[in-house]
Amino acid sequence: MYSTTDLQLFIHTADLGSLSNAARQLDLLPATASASLKRLEQQLNTRLFVRSTRSMRLTPEGSVFLDYSRQALTLLSEGQALLNAGGPVSGHLRLSMPSDVGRNVLLPWLDAFQALHPQVTLSLQFSDRVIDLFRDPVDVAFRYGPLDDSTLVSQELAASRRVVVAAPAYLAKHGRPATPKDLATHNCLLYYLQHGLFNNWRFYSGNPGKTPIDVKVRGDRMTDDAAIARSWAIAGIGIAYKSWLDVRQDVAEGRLEILLEQYGGEETPLNMVYPHRSSMSPSLRALLAFLRAQFATLNLSQ
Numbered sequence: 001m002y003s004t005t006d007l008q009l010f011i012h013t014a015d016l017g018s019l020s021n022a023a024r025q026l027d028l029l030p031a032t033a034s035a036s037l038k039r040l041e042q043q044l045n046t047r048l049f050v051r052s053t054r055s056m057r058l059t060p061e062g063s064v065f066l067d068y069s070r071q072a073l074t075l076l077s078e079g080q081a082l083l084n085a086g087g088p089v090s091g092h093l094r095l096s097m098p099s100d101v102g103r104n105v106l107l108p109w110l111d112a113f114q115a116l117h118p119q120v121t122l123s124l125q126f127s128d129r130v131i132d133l134f135r136d137p138v139d140v141a142f143r144y145g146p147l148d149d150s151t152l153v154s155q156e157l158a159a160s161r162r163v164v165v166a167a168p169a170y171l172a173k174h175g176r177p178a179t180p181k182d183l184a185t186h187n188c189l190l191y192y193l194q195h196g197l198f199n200n201w202r203f204y205s206g207n208p209g210k211t212p213i214d215v216k217v218r219g220d221r222m223t224d225d226a227a228i229a230r231s232w233a234i235a236g237i238g239i240a241y242k243s244w245l246d247v248r249q250d251v252a253e254g255r256l257e258i259l260l261e262q263y264g265g266e267e268t269p270l271n272m273v274y275p276h277r278s279s280m281s282p283s284l285r286a287l288l289a290f291l292r293a294q295f296a297t298l299n300l301s302q
Contacts, residue, residue, distance in 0.1 A: 004076065006040045007069045009033055010048065014066050017055045090119035091283035097142040099126045100227040100246040101270065106142065109294050113287060120283050128226050130194040133275045140284060144243055144268040155272045155288060158295040160245045162265035165256040169236035180215045180263055187238035188217035189229040197222060201241045204264040213263070243268045
């Protein structure tokens, strides 16, 4: 594998447009520098530079790899500085998270994280609205489902999928749906997501990837807070379609029952999302490692 010296030489050569000048800056012999760059291109199996007698110009592939090389060295430098400092993690983090998983899963863990790192301060926003990380005053967001914006960096924390749930009291009064189509005759509890009212529930006959089954559902209650829809379900008012992470404890303790278990729901992995790899501060890095360790302790099987 290529070394940090290889990456440093590559970056200096790109910045200076000259391998010999880059070698002088890094105090390398010209032959050593040439061998280093050749080794890097061989390991990547691509040409990084277009060479001429006077200069070296990045290829399109070299331009892409340059950004990642800078980020890699920045992260290594941050990690080394953190280890060398030997001091406590500190800083202020502004977090946005879905209302249900935020209050019931993440909040107690964030309390525990601050107990470990008392010099970290947190600002918490609970909302099912998808915030704009480039415009809103938020450092990192927790989001369900695949990432739409390819300009953001996403770290998956836990796999999950949607499940249909209802309280025993509701089922005793209204019966249990046998197929997704039966939901059209039930009171379904609705909430708003990024693209509007979430009233088109998708299922799969078997595993995801097969032909989807879409059901347009209706209900007498709607909210912009998905945690309220869960509360309505627990109260026996109707049927909810929620992420397994949100309702797993309710199911385990008998407040809710899973319906239509033979049909797969939409996958809703929980991700930590932030604008740039360069925005990954030591405090955010510590939080990511802490939350991954916490999620690893959960039994997320249904």
